[in-house]
Amino acid sequence: GAGVSQSPRYKVAKRGQDVALRCDPISGHVSLFWYQQALGQGPEFLTYFQNEAQLDKSGLPSDRFFAERPEGSVSTLKIQRTQQEDSAVYLCASSLAHRGTDTQYFGPGTRLTVL
Amino acid sequence: DQQVKQNSPSLSVQEGRISILNCDYTNSMFDYFLWYKKYPAEGPTFLISISSIKDKNEDGRFTVFLNKSAKHLSLHIVPSQPGDSAVYFCAASASSSGTYKYIFGTGTRLKVLA
Structure with missing residues (x-):
């Protein structure tokens, strides 16, 4: 079956622009997570949804980061006024x-570069 | 504060030999541990997991060992194959606390030499 898909795969933004990153989870999966992986580091937790409810957003680095999953399926991570340190x-x-103990299955990721 | 540590950034092993990747953790609330493999430009792929009620879990060529008293786990790959060359991440979670996020180490790059 289809795995987790993400789009776009690559995004280049100028500093100050807003970006939106999309995630299509595996069909029927209740839980959805966003992680940020900086170069040479392991993934770091950003936020967690159970269906449409955002139950944990403790990892979001600033109020410029916003995530939603309105119908409990597709999720969007939005970053406003991007900064160079958002590149990841x-x-x-x-x-x-x-x-x-439910295994998390990862998508291929979106590489964001902020110039 | 790095709660999950992989102190070896890289490891080279001859094909057919055993690869041993190590991971240490500091949070005694962690009760579920996983290993993921990552190829360039791909997302992490789940390999194997272990609950804190066990000290060993085996799946084919992959075995994970957990030493709770030492807060240490290791991944053994035997025999190692060139296709195993990738970055390996250790992850941990405090599953019984209602927190489902994973805490990852910084990864170990394994190179299996043909």
Whole structure:
């Protein structure tokens, strides 16, 4: 079956522009996660949805970052007034249910470069 | 504060030999651990996991060992194959606390030499 897909795969933005990154989770997966991976680092948690409810947004680095999942399926991560330090790969993951032992399956990521 | 540490940034192993990747953690609330493999320009791919109630889990060529007292886990790959060359990430979660996020290490780049 289809895995997690993300679009665009690559995004170049000028400093100050707004960007929107899309995630299509595996069909039927209840939980959805966003992570940020800087160069040479491991992924870092940003936010978590259970269906349409955003249950944890403790990892969002500033109020310029906003995520939504209005119908409990597709999710969008929006970054307003992008800064150079926002340059990273943004990974989306989904899991079947909302148990701590449910494996998270990752998409290919969106590489954001802010000039 | 790095809660999950992979102290070896890289490892080279001859094809057919054993690869051992190590991971240390500091948070005693972690009770679920995973290993992911990552190729360039792809997302992390799940390899194997282990719950804190176990000390070993095996899946084909991959075995994960957990030493709770030392807060240490390791991934053994045997025999190693050239296709195993990738970056390996260790991840941990405090699954029983209702927090489902993973905390990742910084990764170890494995190169299997033919």
